[in-house]
Amino acid sequence: MTVLPASTSCDFCLNRSHFLFRHLSDTEIRNISFSKITETFKRGSIVYHEGQRMKGFYCLQSGIIKIYKTGFDGKEQIVRFAQSGDIIGYRSVISNEPACTTTEVLKEAVLCLVPTELLFELIKTNGNFALELMKLTCKELGEANSYLTDIAQKTVKERLAEVLMHLYNEFGFDQEGSLAIALTREELSNVVGTATESIIRLLSEFKNEGFIELKGRKIKILDKPGLMKIANI
Amino acid sequence: MTVLPASTSCDFCLNRSHFLFRHLSDTEIRNISFSKITETFKRGSIVYHEGQRMKGFYCLQSGIIKIYKTGFDGKEQIVRFAQSGDIIGYRSVISNEPACTTTEVLKEAVLCLVPTELLFELIKTNGNFALELMKLTCKELGEANSYLTDIAQKTVKERLAEVLMHLYNEFGFDQEGSLAIALTREELSNVVGTATESIIRLLSEFKNEGFIELKGRKIKILDKPGLMKIANI
DNA sequence: CGGTACGTTGAGTCATATCAACCATAGTGG
DNA sequence: CCACTATGGTTGATATGACTCAACGTACCG
Numbered sequence: 259m260t261v262l263p264a265s266t267s268c269d270f271c272l273n274r275s276h277f278l279f280r281h282l283s284d285t286e287i288r289n290i291s292f293s294k295i296t297e298t299f300k301r302g303s304i305v306y307h308e309g310q311r312m313k314g315f316y317c318l319q320s321g322i323i324k325i326y327k328t329g330f331d332g333k334e335q336i337v338r339f340a341q342s343g344d345i346i347g348y349r350s351v352i353s354n355e356p357a358c359t360t361t362e363v364l365k366e367a368v369l370c371l372v373p374t375e376l377l378f379e380l381i382k383t384n385g386n387f388a389l390e391l392m393k394l395t396c397k398e399l400g401e402a403n404s405y406l407t408d409i410a411q412k413t414v415k416e417r418l419a420e421v422l423m424h425l426y427n428e429f430g431f432d433q434e435g436s437l438a439i440a441l442t443r444e445e446l447s448n449v450v451g452t453a454t455e456s457i458i459r460l461l462s463e464f465k466n467e468g469f470i471e472l473k474g475r476k477i478k479i480l481d482k483p484g485l486m487k488i489a490n491i
Numbered sequence: 492m493t494v495l496p497a498s499t500s501c502d503f504c505l506n507r508s509h510f511l512f513r514h515l516s517d518t519e520i521r522n523i524s525f526s527k528i529t530e531t532f533k534r535g536s537i538v539y540h541e542g543q544r545m546k547g548f549y550c551l552q553s554g555i556i557k558i559y560k561t562g563f564d565g566k567e568q569i570v571r572f573a574q575s576g577d578i579i580g581y582r583s584v585i586s587n588e589p590a591c592t593t594t595e596v597l598k599e600a601v602l603c604l605v606p607t608e609l610l611f612e613l614i615k616t617n618g619n620f621a622l623e624l625m626k627l628t629c630k631e632l633g634e635a636n637s638y639l640t641d642i643a644q645k646t647v648k649e650r651l652a653e654v655l656m657h658l659y660n661e662f663g664f665d666q667e668g669s670l671a672i673a674l675t676r677e678e679l680s681n682v683v684g685t686a687t688e689s690i691i692r693l694l695s696e697f698k699n700e701g702f703i704e705l706k707g708r709k710i711k712i713l714d715k716p717g718l719m720k721i722a723n724i
Numbered sequence: 725c726g727g728t729a730c731g732t733t734g735a736g737t738c739a740t741a742t743c744a745a746c747c748a749t750a751g752t753g754g
Numbered sequence: 755c756c757a758c759t760a761t762g763g764t765t766g767a768t769a770t771g772a773c774t775c776a777a778c779g780t781a782c783c784g
Contacts (some may be wrong), residue, residue, distance in 0.1 A: 327636060329644040330723040337636050353621075353629045357596065358637065381622050385615030388625070389585075395628045396586045402635035403560060403570050404591065409642050410684030411562040414772070443731065451643030453773055458732060474731095474781095489564040647740070675765065686741055691764060707763095 267291045268370075276343045278394060283385035295371045303371060306347060312357055314373040315348035319328040321367025322429070322439055325359045325394065326448065336449040338398075339364075341429065346447055348391070351377060364439070412490065414452045418460050420488035421449050422470070426479055436476040495648055500524045501603075509576045511627060514619035525533055528604045537601060539580060545590055547606040548581035552623070554600025555662070558592045559681065568572040569682040571631075572597075572672065574662065584610060597672070645723065651693050653722035654682050655703070659712055669709035686715045 268291040279287070294468075298321070299305060305316060308328055321339050327336040337359060340346050349373050350357045381388045410419055422437075429438040441449075445459045461477075464470045469485050471478040479485065501512075501524040510522070531539060532554070539545060541561055555574050559567040570592055573579050583590045584607050614621045641650060655670075662672040674682075680690045694710075697703045702718050704711040712718065 318716040327640045329640050331644070333644055335640040335643050337639065349629045349632055352625050353627075353633065355633070358633050378622065380650060381625065385618070387620065388618065388621040390623070391610065392585050392625055392628060393587075395625060395632060397580055397583045398634045399628060399635060400586065400588070400591050402632060402639060404740085406570065406639050406642060407560045409639060410568050411564070411566055442729090454730095454731085455774085456772060459772095460569050465598050480660030675761095687762090688742085688764085689740060695764085 259377070271317075277388070278345065278390050281384060281390060282380070283384075285399055286380065286384065286387075289376060291371055293373055293376055297369055297371065299363045299367045299369060301363055301366055303363050305363065305367075307359050308358060308360045309356045312347050312351050312374070314371045315351050315377060316346050316361075317370040317372060318342055318346065319370060321363060321369075321385075321467060322365040323361055323363050323444065325361050327359050328391075330440070334360075334446065334448045335451060337402075338491070339425075339428065345394075346378065349395070352381075364441075364445075380423040409451050414450060414456055415460055416450075416489050417450045418446070418457065419464075419469075419485045420491060421446070422477065422489065423485055423489060426482070431478075434476070434478070436471075436478045440475040441472045442475060501527070501689060504603075511578065511620070511623050511665055514617060514623060516617075517611070519613065519617065519620075521620075522609060523605055526606055526609055530602055530604070531600060532600045534596055534598045534599055534722075536596050538596065538600075539590050541590055541593045543590045545580050545584050545607070548584050548610060549579050549594075550603040551575055551577050552601040552603060554596060555598040556594055556596050556600055556606065557678065558594050560592050565690045567593075567681045570635075572658075572661065578627075581610065582628070597674075602652060614653065642684050647683060647689055648693055648696075649722050650683045650685075651679070651690065652697075652702075652718045653724060654679070655710065655712060656715070656722060656724070659715070662700075664711075667709065667711070669704075669706070670712045673708040675708060 278364075282290075292393070294393050299321070305323065306312060318340055318359060320342050323337060325335050325338050325346060326336045328334055332459070346361060347357065350399065381391065406419060419480075425437050425439055425441075430439050440491065443457050443461070444454045447454045461470070464485075465472050467484075469479070469481045469488070471480055501520050515523075527550075527664070537554065538549065551573055553575050555572060556579070557569050558571050558573065559569045561567055565583070578592060580590065584596070586640060614624065629689075633668060641653060658670050658672055658674075662670060665671050676690050677687045679694075680687045683690065694703070697718075698705050702712070702714045702721075704713055
């Protein structure tokens, strides 16, 4: 990982347009620019580990990462993904607890670490920022509850269809029309909450029934309405 | 449901000591006192329905309620419980979305409805309040993620043991030493995410093995360490 | 070229859901 | 007061979705 020159200003960062930051004054942006630390992470590297004390929250400038919890027997449960414009790790910072998830890079990522004190400062002094951040948290909480219900009630097949649609909506597709996020079968199983073999069988079932096309890790969705019907959404 | 005289001041409410409100000034408390609406709900009544627009958030003065999502086939998934001192419904208010859960009263409850505008006002003008509320949200989010992992990875038996310990820690016990919260078998199954029959079988298994004692809906926990071991916590 | 990580397939097993019958209790209304 | 109905609880039999285990194929990499 490389530490970029601190001069990289947040002004030029695409994330400037992120709804969370739209209420910040120029001075506040300058403060962040000044105190943030920018790092580049290669695929497979860990940004932070479960149990680790956070020094601040991260703002994703580019790349894709996965966020997961480690279950009792060591199996990982992927809780969410994040990409350009998303912020991660703020939950633990605000709760003032050790990180309760691990974050691993899937696609080379540039991350800015914004120190804890600055986050608290912003929340306390800029009500609109606080409100936006709270909205974000509430959105995540709603999604978590919703997915909880799905995992508790839906079959693996329904959940896989749902996850594929989810990934489609969140990450879109590349030039070939495949999902822009490429996961291993094991990672897919760690999102859906099932065994790798089950994912493999279901993927080829979906393929045979014409819902998707497979080329290695690349998944092309052919029949969105069909998948949504399977997923019951 | 009875509308109590508005003169019931928040000053005298036990919840005044709730950590969330400790940073409020006397003026702010008076504002809440003035604009809140206090209602009493009997067992079985619905405070708000999934899909409904919220007029504010609720503050539980007394009683116990369950909060659940309704799955595709109509089965309810209990997301959490709340009791005296807890606040509910703020998530949807802040996200400015229709309620994504239904709230039903388990034990006669007195609830205060604090209007939306006042909540936003407080967040924007009182940084410490915003921070406390955010901490609360983050705590809930952490718990949701944690339970997500459990449901995805643990067996029904492990989850039931965990839920029993959870209820014990959250609600304590009554004079007989039984759990202070009495749920039907079906409600228990809607927390654990399983079939009612499975809960019944597992409860009597726990009873036969000496972990618990059963008398109707009253559950007395006899062997905490044993249950925790089963739950893997 | 061998090693390592990922992917695939088949067979057997087990946990859990489903279905069906039945009991207990309490409230209701004639 | 009794039949009546509804709701919740229990038990057994059966079905099946999903996991586990094991073997093998494939592809990339130093």
